[in-house]
Amino acid sequence: MPPELPASALYSHPSLARLWKKVHFGYSPFIHRPAVRKLYSQPAPLLRSLLKKQPYHVVALGCAEGLKESVLLRKLPKPYHLTTADTSLTMARIAARKLPAKKKTAKKLDLTSPSSLSHVLQSHSNLSPPTRLLTLFGVLPNLDPLPLLRRLTKTLRPCDLLLFSTNLAPGKNPRAGALRILPQYENPPTRRWLEAAARRFRPRLPQGQLVFQINSDPRQRSLARIEARWISPRTVHTVFSSRRPTACQVEAWIRITHMRKLARYLDPLSEEGVWLVTRKA
Numbered sequence: 635m636p637p638e639l640p641a642s643a644l645y646s647h648p649s650l651a652r653l654w655k656k657v658h659f660g661y662s663p664f665i666h667r668p669a670v671r672k673l674y675s676q677p678a679p680l681l682r683s684l685l686k687k688q689p690y691h692v693v694a695l696g697c698a699e700g701l702k703e704s705v706l707l708r709k710l711p712k713p714y715h716l717t718t719a720d721t722s723l724t725m726a727r728i729a730a731r732k733l734p735a736k737k738k739t740a741k742k743l744d745l746t747s748p749s750s751l752s753h754v755l756q757s758h759s760n761l762s763p764p765t766r767l768l769t770l771f772g773v774l775p776n777l778d779p780l781p782l783l784r785r786l787t788k789t790l791r792p793c794d795l796l797l798f799s800t801n802l803a804p805g806k807n808p809r810a811g812a813l814r815i816l817p818q819y820e821n822p823p824t825r826r827w828l829e830a831a832a833r834r835f836r837p838r839l840p841q842g843q844l845v846f847q848i849n850s851d852p853r854q855r856s857l858a859r860i861e862a863r864w865i866s867p868r869t870v871h872t873v874f875s876s877r878r879p880t881a882c883q884v885e886a887w888i889r890i891t892h893m894r895k896l897a898r899y900l901d902p903l904s905e906e907g908v909w910l911v912t913r914k915a
């Protein structure tokens with residue numbers, strides 16, 4: 635299995651965050667398909683009834699500039715406290731400025747580190763009220779999903795709600811589904827972003843070229859990954875990977891990580907889905 639660059643290496647420098655934003659505005663179904671954007675306001679009625687008009691906190695994990703959270707929060711009562719957290723502190727700060735809340739904090743976060751995650755989540759432990767709504771939009775494809783969901787289950791309190799979204803491989807066959815959406819990745823702006831990340835990475839990668847492929851996830855063979863590999867004469871590195879589960883695979887992750895599904899929202903083309911879950915009692 636080729637060595638992989640950590641997902642954070644693709645976003646943490648402000649110049650890379652800017653290049654990613656161009657990709658997002660150019661190709662993200664959230665930007666270009668109203669049905670996908672709607673997925674982020676659809677959970678609002680259920681959330682309003684679960685929050686029971688009580689004050690609550692929002693913790694926006696891996697939020698970038700908070701575009702998806704903004705669609706959701708427009709339909710919810712203003713949170714008491716908002717924490718925006720991302721490997722890019724620059725983007726987390728922009729999200730905190732834009733999103734509504736009585737009090738706000740922006741933090742740098744490494745979702746792959748249990749201590750970084752609990753540091754971000756603990757900042758609320760002495761705050762009243764107790765209910766927290768955690769959001770995790772569009773991050774699962776970039777990180778190893780099962781360990782991340784396990785880490786989150788450990789930190790969730792019984793009254794917490796987790797709303798997460800993921801890109802999906804449309805249809806029943808993950809590989810065929812991933813092939814259908816490959817053009818969202820194999821395009822000049824994505825190439826510019828990932829080549830810049832490869833050039834910035836230390837230790838330096840040898841001269842090479844970026845090649846897009848669909849491979850199986852090495853940790854879960856039935857899961858398709860769209861990958862960008864940096865291929866040089868003697869070495870291969872995986873610069874980027876986006877896992878594309880089917881909706882059934884996501885539901886299996888929820889069961890395996892001892893979470894309880896409260897609701898699911900799928901876009902009509904099954905390219906993206908949003909799940910509302912809580913910790914199993």
Ligand SMILES: C[S@@+](CC[C@H](N)C(=O)[O-])C[C@H]1O[C@@H](n2cnc3c(N)ncnc32)[C@H](O)[C@@H]1O
Binds near residue numbers: 695
């Ligand atoms: C594909 S973008 C999704 C951004 C946004 N939530 C959305 O859905 O439009 C992935 C986000 O995860 C963040 N990220 C990547 N690796 C991370 C890590 N290890 N810890 C925290 N955030 C990370 C990136 O900075 C980026 O904002």
